[in-house]
Amino acid sequence: xxxxVMRQVKFCAGHRLLGHEGKCANFHGHNYVVQFHVNGxxxxxxxxxxxxxxxxxxxxxxxxxxxxxxxxxxSEDDNAIKALEQVEPNRIYRMPxxxxxxxxxxxxxxxIAPDLMSTVEGYDLQVTKxxxxxxxxxxxxxxxxxxxxxxxxxxxxxxRSRFE
Ligand SMILES: [Zn+2]
Numbered sequence: 001x002x003x004x005v006m007r008q009v010k011f012c013a014g015h016r017l018l019g020h021e022g023k024c025a026n027f028h029g030h031n032y033v034v035q036f037h038v039n040g041x042x043x044x045x046x047x048x049x050x051x052x053x054x055x056x057x058x059x060x061x062x063x064x065x066x067x068x069x070x071x072x073x074x075s076e077d078d079n080a081i082k083a084l085e086q087v088e089p090n091r092i093y094r095m096p097x098x099x100x101x102x103x104x105x106x107x108x109x110x111x112i113a114p115d116l117m118s119t120v121e122g123y124d125l126q127v128t129k130x131x132x133x134x135x136x137x138x139x140x141x142x143x144x145x146x147x148x149x150x151x152x153x154x155x156x157x158x159x160r161s162r163f164e
Contacts, residue, residue: 003049004039004128009060011068015099018077027071027080030134034063034108037129037143038117050123058116072099101132101140108132109142114157 014029036059040049070091073080084090097103113127129143 001042002039003041003043004037005049005052005055006035006037007052007055007059009034009036009056009063011063013067013070013072015072016077016080017098017100018074018080019098032067032104033133034059034104035129035131035133036108036113036127037131039126039128041124044123050120050125054120058119062112062116066093072104074098101134101138102142105130105132105140105142109144110157111160 010031010033012029012031014027016027017024019025036055038050038055043049070093071080071084072093072095073084074097075081075094081092081094084092095103095107097107109127109130113130117125117127126144129141131139131141133139
């Protein structure tokens with residue numbers, strides 16, 4: 001069997017895009033919606049891929065702790081980071097690339113989801129798609145939809161973990 005469930009998490013965060021040609025180079029914020037698609041190969045005795053509470057606790061927990069009411073900035077954006085560090089308190093989350101919706105989806109998919117899923121004992125789960133809505137009109141989606149892509153995703157994660 002091949003069943004997918006989806007859990008949605010909403011949060012607010014600020015960012016700016018380093019090098020952007022227009023107004024996205026300024027500090028500003030969004031009400032983000034992230035959708036996590038979790039795939040399982042079987043359903044348990046109660047008929048679930050996994051309890052929604054379980055994955056909500058993981059996804060919402062991570063976002064609340066790291067991104068909600070914070071500022072997402074590219075780690076190379078020294079100017080913005082220095083400015084925000086002047087503010088007490090501050091919550092700055094440094095990303096390895098510009099915090100676009102595309103890169104946020106990619107980051108959650110490859111850097112965060114595998115670790116979160118590995119903590120769910122007794123279930124063989126994989127996040128196969130992450131969708132980040134930046135506004136009600138625009139979203140970015142990262143997905144693994146075939147065996148090759150899944151293998152690549154796992155390899156990318158393994159390689160990154162090794163260098164951390
Ligand atoms: Zn923006």
